[in-house]
Amino acid sequence: MDVVRVGPGFAAEIRGVTLGDVVRSKAAYAAVRAAFEAHSVLVFRDQDVSDEKQLAFSRRFGPPEVTKVGSMGTGSHFVILTTIGPDGKVVPPDHRQALRSKANQLWHTDSSFKRVPALTSILSARVIPDHGGETEFVSTRLAFELLDESLAKQLENSFAWHSYAHSRDQIAPGLATPEEMAVLPPVCWRMVWRNPTNGRGALYLASHAYAIEGMAAATGKKLIDELMAAATAPGTAYLHKWRQGDVVMWDNRATMHRGRPWPAHEPRLMIRTTISATEADGLAGMGLPSPQAAE
Template identity: 60%
Template sequence: MRIEQLHEEFGAEISGINLIDAVSNADAFAAVRAAFEEHSLLVWRDQPISDDIQATFSRGFGPLELVKVGSVGHGTFYSRMNNIGPDGQVVPLRDMAMIVARANQLWHTDSSFKRLPALASVLSARVIPEQGGETEFTSTRAAWERLDAAEQSRLRDAVAIHSYATSRNKIDPGMMTPEEHAALPPVRRRLTWRNPVNGRCALYLASHAGAIEGMAPQEGAALLESLVARATEPGHTYVHAWRPGDVIMWDNRATMHRGRPWGGTLPRSIVRTTISASLADGLEDVLPELWAQRAAA
């Protein structure tokens, strides 16, 4: 297995081992898992990808999330993000698939708004336009480490409110259905998530976060916006230009990402599987209720 650094702060391309080998051999899996903990973002090129291969690889890291209500693939393990209709043709720009694509162009970390947040996401390229549609990533671990000691002390135990409606309302207040609103109430998350393997801390941010407990609404929203802007300053992001067969895995505890526009007139299809976090992944650190129990123990 070869590891090539993609950005000075995070990210690595893996070669010399495919996805199935990575989880079918104990030594290979240990090496991949160590690379994941160290680099937060892993890229494989030229993979013979399928739904089954992607799910098998993803399950090596933990239980898979079911796709939420209101999304294509609801009730399965596969979140299908594409602009290809049932007839095989590209959908109109006003189609919900394109509205969702616009929302995904906000900086976010997957599933921060769910009752159980995500450890990691695995995204595979199935149909890719020749230009546009890149995915941009940033390290919120590096962003945390760039803060001075006083800022870290002030933010370490702050609690943010995450809600799917917060990000969707930025695009279209009518985007969510009543069923989605009922299924996805706001949740509380600490503003930091400590990695239990290496002890490194990361800001836990997303466009889904809209308020901070104990702060006036405008003040909390402004602080969150400022932290996202600082985390994503030029020079601190990696932009991935997709090719068919690419697979990317990222750590939702320590990164943010966003899609980039591609116009929507050319076909594009990508498939995501999402791995739920567990106590072994430091889950108690980001859930205020569990963290308080641990602190009192």
């Protein structure tokens, strides 16, 4: 297996190993898992991918999430990200389905708004536009390591509140349905997630984060915005240009990502599986010792 770095200090392309190899071989899984812990974003090109093959690969890394209410793929292990409507045609830009896809153009980390956050997301390209629709990634691990020492120490013991409704409201008021809000109340996570494999810390932030526990609302939001701006500064991102058959997986504990705009009239179909974090992934101690409602 060859590991070829493709990003600025993180992200790598895996060559010589397929999804099927990882499913069948303990050695292949161990090598890919080590690369994942080291590089945070892994790219697999030219994969013969299907729902079944993607799910089998995903299960090697932990328990797969069940897709939440309100998303395409609800109740399954797949999140369907598409511009194609039930009639087989591309939906208009103001369609609710298109607006939900647009929300993915905010910098975010998957599932930080859930009671159990995510270890990794695995996204496969099934139908892609001729141009546009790239995905950008930044390393919140590298961003944390560049912080002033005193601020880094402060953040180690700070907690941020995350809300699905907050991020969706940035696209369109009421985009999150009452049903989604009922099953996805705000949750609070430590602002630095330490990797138990290598001990490196990473900022745990996203467009879902809206407040810092114990801090005035405006002050906390200002700090969140400043940290996200620093983490996403020019020159810090890896831009993945999709090809059909690509599979990309990323560490939600140590990265943020966003989709880039694509032609509104062209079809797009991506399939995501998401693996829940466990105590072995450093989840223990991430939540507030005594959760309380944010102001």
